[in-house]
Amino acid sequence: MNDIVPVLREPVVARRITPLPPTVDRVDGLRRAMAALRRRWWLALVMFVGVLFIVLMTGLTRTKLYTATANMVVNSRELNVSEKDKEVLPGLSTAENAADTEVQIMRSMAVAEGTVKALNLASNPLFAKKLETLAPPLRQTAAASILASSLKVDRPGQSNVVSIAYTAADPLLAKSIADEVGQQYLAVKGQSRHAAVQNVDQGLGDELDRLRGQLEQAEAAVADYRAQHNLFATQNTTFTEQELSTYKQQEAQSRANLAEANARLATAEAQIRKGSNGGDVGAALQSPVVQQLRAQRSQLAATYADLSSRYRPGHPDLVKVKDQLDTIDAQINAEIKRQIANLKANAQVARDQAGNAAGTVAQTSGTLAANNAASVKLNELQRKADGLRDTYQTLLTRRNSISSQALVADEDARIFSPAALPLRPSSPNKPLIVLIGLALAAIVAAASVWIAEAFDRKLVTSGDVESKLGLPHISNVPEIRSIARGDEARIAAIDFALARPASLYAESLRAVRLAALRHKRHDGPVTMGITSARPGEGKTTMAISLARVSAMAGSRTLLIDADVRRPAVASRLGFQPRVGLVEVLRDNLPLEAALVRDEASGAMILPVAQALASSHDLFDSARVQALRSMLAGRFDFVIFDAAPALAVSDARLLLRQLDDVVMVVRWNGTPRQTAAAALKRMRALDIEPMGVVTTRVNMRALAAYGHGDIDRDHAAYGVYYS
Template sequence: MDDLSLPPTPAESPQRGRIGAAIGDPMDGIRRGVAVLRHRKWFAIIMFLGVLMLVLAYGLTRTKLYTATASMVVNSRELNVSEKDKEVLPGLSTADNAVDTEVEILRSPAVALGTVRALNLVDNPSFAPSLGKAVGSDRETAATGMLLGAIKIMRPGTSSVVSIAYTAPDPMLAKAVADQIGHQYLAVKEGSRRAAVEQVARGLGSELDTLRVQLEAADTAVAQYRAQHALFDSQGATFTQQELSLYKQQQAVAQAALADAQAKLSTARGQSRKGGAGGVGAVLQSPVVQQLRNQRALAAASYADLQSRYQPDHPDLIRSRDQLAALDKAIGAETARQLASLTANAQIARDQVANAAGIVAQTTGTLASDNNASVQLAQLQRKADGFRATYQALLARKTLISSQALVADEDARIFSPAALPLRATSPNKPLIVLIALALAGIVAGASVWVVEAFDRKLVSSADIERKLGLPHIANVPEIASILRAGDQAVSPVDYPVAHPMSLYAEQLRAIRLALVRKGRSGMTSVGITSARPNEGKTTLAISLARVAAMAGSRVLLVDADIRRASVSRMLGLPRHAGLVQVLRGTVRLEEALIHDAASGMQVLPAGDMAGNGQDLFGAGHIDALLAQAETRFDLVIFDAAPALAVADARLLLRQVDEVLMVLRWNDTPRHTAAATLKRLRALDIEPLGVVATRVDMRALAAFGHGDVDRNHADYGAYYA
C-alpha cells in the first residue's frame, strides 16, 4: 500500500532524527509480524478454522475413488513399405523419443474413443450424469473427453514400460478401463498397420497391373519375333543350333566310319601284298574264311602226314595236295570278295562324310543368319525379363507386407493387467488434513496480511514516529482498559482527579513534562488539535489541564473549538460569556473565567457565537488574550478545532508556543494524519509531538510491538 508517512522536514528536532535512525533492527520485521498475528489473532483463528472446516468438509465428503493400474511394454516399430531391400517389420527403434511417441498414442482420442465404445461408457452411471442432454456422437465425444482427462499414462524412467492408471468411483470400472486402454492401443496399432497395408496394396496393385500389361506386351513381342524368325528353342538353344549340333555329330560319325573303313582297306591291301590272304586282318574276321582256314589246317596236317609216308606221286598225297589247293583257291576268292567289300564300304563312308559336310555348311549359314536376329531377340527378351523381375519383386513385397504386417506384435503387450482395487485412493484423508492445515494457514496468514496492508491505522508509538516523522509523547489510556472494581461510574475527565496516581494521570504528567522546556520561563501556551472530530482531544485538554493544576501550576483551559464548545459541554458549564466575547473585547478576561473546583484550574468557555465569528483568531486578538493571561497563568491550554477541516484552528495554532497533535489509537487513518501535518507544515507549524488517545492498554500489551508502553503491566505497582 502507499506509504503516506511524511519525510523529515528541516524543522524537525534532533530528537526526531535520532528516532528515525534507530529503526533498522533486522529482527524488527519478524517481531512486527508476530505482533500483527497477535493483534489479529481472532481474525486469523476464525479464518484458519473456517478454511480448515471448508477444506475438510469438501475433501472428506467426496465420493470414494479407486485407481487401477495396468502395465504394458510398448515399441515404436513402423511398417516399412518404401525401402524394398529392408525388412517389412524392422527392429525396435533406439531413438530416445520412440517410447514417448507410443505414450502419446496411448493418450490419443482414438484410443479413448475405442475404450468408450468397447465398454459402452456413455451409458455407464459414472459418465451418464455428466453427459447431460447430448445425443449420438456428441455423447461419445463428451465421454471421450472425460476419459482423456482421467487417464494417467506414466513411464518410469527411460524404460519401454508404461503404466496406465484410471480412477473411478467403481473399482470394476477402473480395472476395465485400465485394461481396455491397453487393448485399444494394440487395436489402434493393428488398425494403423492394416490401413498401411491397404494403402500399399492399392498402390502396389496399380503398379502391378501396369507391369503386368507391360510384361505381357514384352512377352508377346518376343514370341512374335521368335515365330517370325523361327528362333524357337528348347532347353536354352534354338532349333537351328540343335540341328547344327546333330549334323556335326553325324559328320563326325561319318568321318570316323570313313577313317575306319579306309584303315581296314589299307591294312587288308598291305597284308595282301605282303603275305597273301592269310595275313589280311579284315579277312580273318569272316566266318567263311575262318571255316575254310580250319578245313585247310586239317588238310595241311593230313598232307604233311601223307607226305612223310608216301612218295610225291602217291595218289593219296596227290589227292591231299589237290584238296589244299582247292581250299587255298576258295580262301583267295573269299579274300578278294572281302577286299571288294572293304573298298565299297570305304567309298560309302567317303560319300557320307561329304554329304554330312554339306549339310553342316548349309546349317551353319542358316545359323549365322539366325544369330543376327537373335541379337534383337535377346534385347526383347531382356526387356521382358526386366519387367518380369520387377513384377515378381513387387508381387513378393506385397505378399510379404500383407503377411508380416498382420502378425501379432509380441513386444507390444500387456504384461501386467490391472488388479481390482480394493482400497480407495481418494479421498486421501491424511493428505487432505495436511492440505487443509497448510491451506488454512496460508489463507489465514494472507488474510491477515491483506487486512494489515489495507489497515491504515496507527497502532504503536513506533508506527507513529515512522509514518508521521513526529515524536510520540504519550499513550493516554482508554479508561475502560485500566478500570478497577468500583470505578466504572467515573468519567475520563474526572478520573485523574479521582485517581491521581493512576496510569492515566501518569501519562498526562508525561505530556506536561514534555511541554515544560528546559530553560524556558514564564507562561507556556499550548494548542491541542486533531485530524478528525471525536479523536479525544477535548478529553485530553481537560484532563491535562486538571493534572497540571493539581500539580500547582496556574492553568487556563480555553475552549477554542467555538463551533462545538466541547469543553463547556463535557464540564457541564452554564451558558456564559467566554472566548468569543473576550476576543471581541466586549467582556474582560476576568469576567469570563470559570473556576474548576475539582482541580483549581480556570476555564474560559467558548461563549456565545451569535454574529460574525470571522477573524476572531487573528494575531491581534490572540496576542491580546495571551498578554492578559501571561501575568496570571503558567500554562494556557487551547482546545482547538480539528486542524484538517477548520482554518481558524490552524490560524490559532500559529500563535501558540507548542502544538500537540492528538490521534485516536488504532482508529485514525495515517493518511488523514499525514494530510493534517501537511497543512500544518504549510503554515510553518511543527507539532511538538503526537499523543495517542483512548489506548486499550491490554491490547497494546498483547500486540503493540515497538510501543514504549507495551510492558506497562510490569510497573503496575507504581499505579494506584
Template sequence: MDDFRSSQTAEPRSKGRLAATIGDPMDSIRHAFATVRHRKWLATGVFAIILALVLAYGFTRTKLYTASAGMVVNSRELNVSEKDKEVLPGLSTAETAVATEVEIMRSSAVALGTVRALNLVANPVFAASISKLPGADREAAATGLVIGGTKILRPGESSVVSIAYTAPDPMLAKAVADQIGHQYLAVKEKSRRAAVEQVGRGLGTELDNLRVQLEAADTEVARYRAQHDLFDSQGATFTQQELSLYKQQQAAAQAALADAQAKLSTARGQTRKGDTGGVGAVLQSPVIQQLRNQRALLATTYADLQGRYQPDHPDLIRTKDQVEALDRAIGAETSRQLANLNANAQIARDQVANAAGIVARTTGTLASDNTASVQLSQLQRKADGLRATYQALLERKNLISSQALVADEDARIFSPAALPQRPTSPNKPLILMIGLVLATIVAGAAVWIAEAFDRKLSSSADIERKLGLPHIANIPEIASIARPGEEGISPIDFPVERPLSLYAEQLRAVRLALVRKGRSGMTSVGITSARPSEGKTTLAISLARTSAMAGSRTLLVDADLRRASVSRVMGLPPHAGMVQVLRRTATLDEALIHDPVSGMYVLPAGDTTENRQDLFAASNIGALLAEAEKRFDLVIFDAAPALAVTDARLLLRQVDEVLMALRWNDTPSQSAAATLKRMRALDIEPLGVIATRVDMRQLAVFGHGDVDRDHADYGAYYA
C-alpha cells in the first residue's frame, strides 16, 4: 500500500513545483497591483497621512519671492607678459571661461560687498536670523545667507548668466539680485586695478634700471666718439666727408691736367708740322686773331699790287714787308701761347700730385677711424637696444595704465531684476506633486514591508510557489458566497442544502482529485493541517457528505483523539468509536453512526480517556482499513495537526492519500512548510493543499494568481 501511495503522490508533487516555476512575464506586475488591492486600507491610510504631512509642511511655509538679473560675462584678463599683443585680448573661447566668472559671482567677496552695500546686517529679514550672534560674526553670517539664497544659472553654453535671489521681501530680492551684479563688476574692476598697480610697480622698477643702463651706454658712446674724433654729420664722419671732397678735387685736377696735356700735345704736333697758324690754342687768342685779320687785309692788298706792279715796286715791297712783319708777330705770339700751354700743363700736373697726396693721407686717417668705428658701432647698438627696450616698456606701462582701466563693456548687466509680483515658494503645484509622489512611494514601501513580513498564504500561486504542492481547491467561507436567506446555513449542511453551490463544487473538485486515477477498490484519505482551527474537520465532514451524495460509500473517521471535533460539530451523542474498535472492545458495526442527511457513515473518536499508547500502530490501522474496505469506497480520516501531534503523522503514513488543509490568508507559510518538512521526513507527501474559509469576494479583488479569482463570472453555474 505504501508503494502505491508513493507512486500516486510523486506526479502531483512534480507538477506543483513545475507550476511554481512557470509564469507570465507580466505576473510580477499583476501581483503588485493585486497586493495593493489586498492592502488597500494600509496603502490608503499611509498615502493620506504622508500627503497631509507634506501639504501641511509645504503650504504653511513662508512665501518667498525670486528676482533675476541678466548679465553678459567673459573672462578677459590683462595681457602683461606678451609684448606683441593687445593689453586687453579678445574674448576667451575656453569651455571653463564663463564657468570661472560664475564662480566669481558665487564668491564670498561678491556676497560681502552686497551685504555692505545694502547694509543687510540691519535688514529685518537678516536680523531675525543673525541677531543672536556676536556683532563681529553678523556680517559673515549675512554673507552666508546671501550666498545660500543666490542661484547663478547659465542657459546652455552661452555667455549669459542669470543672477537669481530669493527672499521673503520682493524689494529685497530685487535689490540683492541687482547688487550682486554690481558687486561682481566692482570685484572685477578692483582685481584689474590691483593687477595694474602690481604690474605698474614691476614695470616702474624695470624702467628705472633700464634708464640708468641707457644713460651709461649713451655716455660711453659719446666718450668713445670724442676720444677717437668720430663725429659725424648727416650720417658720415668728418674724415669720410673730407676724403670725398678731396677725391672730387683730385678728379677735377686730373681732368684739367688731361685737358692741358691734350692741348699742349696738339699744339706741339702742329708746330712740328710748321702749321703755327692752325694751333687751336693760338686761334683762341684775341691778339692772334687781330694780327691775322690785319695780315689778311695786307695779303689782299699785296695780291692786288702784285698784279699791278713789278716785284720791285716800292708799294709792293712795303706791303710785303708789312706782311712779313705781321707773320713774325703772329709767330712770336704763337710761341708765347705754346709757352702758356706748357706752363698750364705743368701747373695741372702739380695740382694732381698735390690732390693725390692729400687723398692718400686722408685715406690713412679713415682706415684708422674705421677700426675705432667697429667698437663705436657695438657701443651704439647696445645703447640703441636699451633705448628700444626702454621705449617699449614705457609704452606698455602707459597702455596698461590707461586701456586696462577703461570700463569693462563686455561684462555688463543687460537686464536688471524686475520686482517679483508672485511668490515662487511655496510652489503649491510642485509641493502637491512631491506630496503625491512621496505618499505613493511611502505607501508602496509600507505595502511592500507589510507583504514582506506577511507569511500568510492567500492564493493558489502562493501555495504552489512556497510549498511546492498542487493547490486543489478553495473552500469558500459561507458568508462570502451566501445569497439572501442562506446566511444561517452551517458549512457542513451547505453542500447538502445547496448541492449546486460553489461550496459544493469545490468539494467535488477535491473528490475528483482523489478518484481521478480511476483506481479500483477503496481509497483512504487523511486530512491534516499545520495548526488547530484550520477548518479541517468542517472540510472532512463536508467532503464526506459530498462523496456520499455522489454515490460513493463513504466513511468519516474522527482520528483527532485529543480534540475530537466531528461528533461535536455534527451533534452526535456519546458513542463507542475508533478507540474501542482499535482496542477491539467494540466491532466496527457497533461503532458506526449513519448520517441520514447524506447517507455517509461516521466512526467517532469514542472514549478518548482510555490508554491511546500505540493506538495508531500499523497493525491496528491496517486491520481497520481491511475491514472498512469490505464496506466502503472512500475512508476519510480527520487527523490531528501533523506539525504538533506525532500520532497524526503515524496515521498519515498508512493512508493512500494525504490532504493538507490551510486556512486562507491566515496560516503562516513557515508553519505549513514546517509541517511538510516533518511529514516528508517520514516519506509522507500530501496529494495537495486545500484552502479553507476563503473569502471569495476578497479573492476576486486581490487574489492575483489564484485559479478562482474570476469565479463571479461563472455565477450562473452555481445555484
C-alpha cells in the first residue's frame, strides 16, 4: 500500500445524526425563502405574470364608470299640531339619529321611484337592457331597484351634510340622477308636510264651521237689542261712552301738554336769566339741526387744532377753517333762538286746547247717564258673542299657522352643492388595479412557491439529507456540466476524474474514499457497498469513478459489479466479459480468471458476464465469506456496486455482510420518502449506512439557492481545483 490508512481501534457503533433542536432564526428563514424563490423562479414568474395579466385584463377592460356627487344640508323637524303654546315647526332636533333618518329617506324606494319617473329612466338604454324581460308595470319598480343599487348616500362624521353619489357609465346621467335624487327627497319631504296639513285642516275645519254658526246667532242678538234701545256702539261701548272717553282723554292730554309746555318754557327762561346763551336748553339739545351743526363744528375744531400745530397764524388754510367755525357758531345761535320762540308758541296753544276739552267733557257726561240703564242687558249679550268670537279666532289662527309654517316657512333641507359633471372615470381605478394586481400576483407567486416546496419531497441540500434521513452527508458528486470548463463537458463522468484529477469531481470522490477507509476495523480489505433507493440514481457511475480515484491514489482497489440483475459496470467500461462474479460465487471459479484490469487507472474489475433473472441467495454468508477470503491480502479497498436496496432483497443480504454501506441519492431527484423507505428496509436487517452521497449535483444551482449545503460556497475554494 502506498497510502496511509488511519485505523480506528474501537468500531463506530452508531452513525445516525441526531437533529439539533430547532432554533428561531428569522434571517435564516428569510435566506431559505429566497433560496426557494431562486430555485423555483420560473414557477414564481409564470404565476406572477399570469395572475397579473388576469387581474389587469379583468380590471382594465371593465366598462368605465363615472361618479357624480351632490351635497345637501339636512335637519329633522317634526310637525307640532297638539301643543298650542309652541311653534308648529320647532328648532332643529338634537337627536344624533335625526340626520341618519334623513339619509334613510334619501335611500328609500319612494325617492328612487320619483327619480326614475322624473328622468324617464325606464326608457334609458342603460336601464332598458336590464328591464326588457319584465312586464311594463314592473319596469319602473325594477328601475328604481337598479338605481338604488348604484346610489351611495353618506353622512360624513356627525355633521348635517349628506353626500349623494351615483355611479353610471354615462357621466351626464350620473350627474342628472345625483341632482334629481336630492330634488325628489325635497319633494317627498314636501308631500309629507302636505299630508300632515291636510289631516289637521280637515279636523279644524269641521270645528270652525260649528263655531261660525253660533257666533253669527250671538252677533245677531246683540245687533237687535242695540237697534231696539238705540245703543249703537263699537268695540263693546256706546257712541256716547266712546265720545266721553275720547273727550276725557283729550282733556287729560291737553292738560298734560299744557303742563309740559309751561315747564319747558319756564326752564328755558330760567336758564337764560342765569346768563346762558341757550345752548344748554333742552329743545336746543334735542334739535337735529343743532346736533348736526355741533358735529360739523367738532370736526372743524379738530382740523383747526391739527393745522394750528403745523402752521403759523395767518396761514391760508388756518384762516379758512377759522371762518368756517365762525359761520357754524352763528348758525347754531340762530337755531337756538328759534327753538326758544317755538316753546312760547307751544305753551299758548296748549292753554287753548285744555280749555276747549274741559267744556266738551261736561256736556257729554250728562248724555251718558241716560244710557247706562239699558246697557246692562246689552253687555250680557255682548259677552256671549265675544266668547264665541275668541274661540273661533283662536282655532282659525291655529289653522292658518299650521298651513303657513309647515308649507311656507324656512326649508329644513336644501342642496347647497349640485353635482359637477365628472370628466374622469371613477372606475376602473387603474393605479389601484395595478397595485392590487401586483400584490395579488406576488402573493399567488409566493404561495405557489410555498406549495411547491411543501409538496416537494426531493433531497436538495446536505441539510435536507441529514435532517430527513438521519445520516451524515458525505459528499456532493458534481454533474460534469456544472463544473466543466471549455470543452470539458464532452468528457464522460467515469473518465472525468482521470482527465481532471485535481477537479472538484475527483475531490468529492476522494472524500467518499476517506470516509470509508477511516472506518477500517480489521486487517483485511475495507469492503464498502454502494446502493440506492431506486435505479438511475448514479450509483454505478460513482462506483466506477470511486474505484478509479482510489486506484490512482495507490490503493489496491477492486470494483465488484454486485447488481447481477442489471449489471452495468462492464458495458460502461467498454468490454464484454465471459465470466464474472456469478461464476466465482457459484462455480468456485478462480478469482484471477474473472478479474479484468482497468488500464486507465489500474483498478481491478469483477464484472457480471450475464444478467440473472433471479439470484437465489447468491449472496448468502458462506459465499460472501469465501469471496472475502479470496480478496484478503490482495486488495486494500473493495467496492461493491449493489442493486437498489429498496427493490432487491439480495442487495440487502449482501450489504449486511460488508464493512460499510454508502447510500446514493440523486440530487434534486430522489424523493425523501423513497430514500427513507430504502433505509427502513435496510435498518430492519441492522444495516446502518455510514452516510449519504448525493450525485449529479448541479454546483451552479447549489451555489445559487442551495442554502444550508456544505458546498454552497465551493467557488470560494475553487482555486484548489483545476
